[in-house]
Amino acid sequence: MDKVNDALKAYANLKRPFACIDMEAVDWNIEMVNRLTVDKKIRIATKSVRSVELLRYIAEQLTNHGGWMTYDCEETQFLLERGFDDLLIGYPQLEKAAIVLLIPYIANGAKVIFMVDSEEQVGLLHRIGEAFDVKIEICLDINLSTDYKLLYFGTQRSSLKKLDDVRELIQKLQVYSFVEVVGVMGYEAQIAGVADIPAAKWQKPIIRALKLHSEKKVDLYRKAAVHEIRKAFPAVRFVNGGGSGSIEFTCRAEEVSEVTIGSAFYFPALFSRYNNAPFEPATFFALRVTRKPDAQIAVCHGGGYVASGAPGIDKSPVPVWPKHLTLLANEGAGEVQTPVYDKEKSLSIGDTVFFRHAKAGELCEQFNELHARRGDRYVKTFKTYRGDGACFL
Incomplete structure (x- = not known):
């Protein structure tokens, strides 16, 4: 309740809706990341932050910051123009014009690494590198998902599902002289990206068993794949893994x-479904109550900020204050108005309701700025990518 009162005081004069960030919670989350990662370098996932100033703030507080993982060529260029370096584009890029725009930065010494898992992706990069006489660095993305035949546990992304797939691509890469393998990524999505406490409670023991079994297979395959890749490409300088949901593993x-x-730095609602996550919610958005059609129904203006992924209740924003509020099952979070069920009949027209977004950086696509506070003191605003006039994907 103290945090809510602090927020209401700090943001008393702001126009609703607004997005906000608790800097004390951010600092706590950064400290927890520092403790959990021990001696591993930390590559910040930019899509989960989507604010240039906050990306810099987080990097400065990390004891072992090791670069950035971006999600698109245009975003990568946007960050390069602002002095960022060591950018691993986390997803394959096939837009030739966008790739070409990054070549001058690479030629001038910037570290930009492209993600690949197929010969087609490599071939395009090779041809661009050859045309500009620039060697392009690449990272091989191996698929750590577990295929149980009746159930595919993980994500359908990389085509490098088996050690034979890795060996086959290694052989094909030998003829491409304008690319250089410098990294390997093995993202254990089924561990990092699947909540321990699902929306359907009956799934919990199944997910736990699947995760434990999958961890063993991940260990074996990633070690073997890295060994094969390092043997073929001695220039490999990093092996990337994990996510906020699998730090310790x-x-x-x-x-x-x-x-x-x-x-982990924002700790959105979806991550509260993970066991043993020692983080604090840091980002919220606030809506104004504008209607009361019923004593137990309050209607807020705005709020349709639903997260990406498979549709489900876990992708909806969560009302967190007042505590007794819930979304209506047959309406959910609406584009311009969001009704909530107010069990305690406590809300009046004009009141404020705070929500947590299901995911992290996606909230920043809805707002130009994040209003920061420390305790009950308003600190400043952080521009989001949107606030900087940028939109990627």
Whole structure:
């Protein structure tokens, strides 16, 4: 309740809706990341932050910051123009014009690494590198998902699902002289990206068993794949793994040199479904109550900020203050108005309701700025990518 009163005081004069960030919670989350990662380097996932100033703030507080993971060529250029370096583009890029725009930065010494898992992706990069006489650095993305035949546990992303797939691509890469393999990524999505406490409670023991079994397979495959890749490409300088949902597991892997972390800094609602996550919610958005059609129904203006992924209640924003509020099952979070069920009949027209977004950086696509506070003191605003006039994907 103290935090809510602090927020209401700090933001008393702001126009609703607004997005806000608790800097004391951010600092706590950064400290927890520093403790959990021990000696691993930390590559910040920019998509989970989406604010240039906050990216810089987080990096300065990390004891072992090791670069950035971006999500698009245009975003990468946007950050390069602002002095960022060591940018691993986390997803394959096939827009030739966008890739070409990064070549001058690479030629001038900037570290930009492209993610690949197929010969088609490599071939395009090779041809661009050859045309400009620039060697392009690449990272091989291996698929750590577990295929149980009746159930595919993980994500359908990389085509490098088996050791034979890795060996086959290694052989094909030998003819591409304008690319250089400098990294390996093995993202254990089924561990880092699947909540321990699902929306359907009956799934909990199943997910726990699947995760434990999958951890063993991840360990074996990633170690073997990294060994094969290092043997073929001695220039490999990093092995990337993990995410905010698997920090401890990934940091135990000897072959992993760096961990990608993003969501932990904001700690959105979806991550409250993870066991043993020692983080604090840091980002919220606030809506004004504008209607009371019923004593137990309050209607807020705005709020339709639903997260990406498979549709489900876990992707909806969560009303967190007052505590007794819930979304209506047949309406959810609406584009321009969001009704909530007010069990205690406590809300009046004009009141404020605070929500947590399900995911981290996606909230920043809805607002131009995040209003920061420390305790009950308003600190400043942080511009989001949107506030900087930028939109990627």
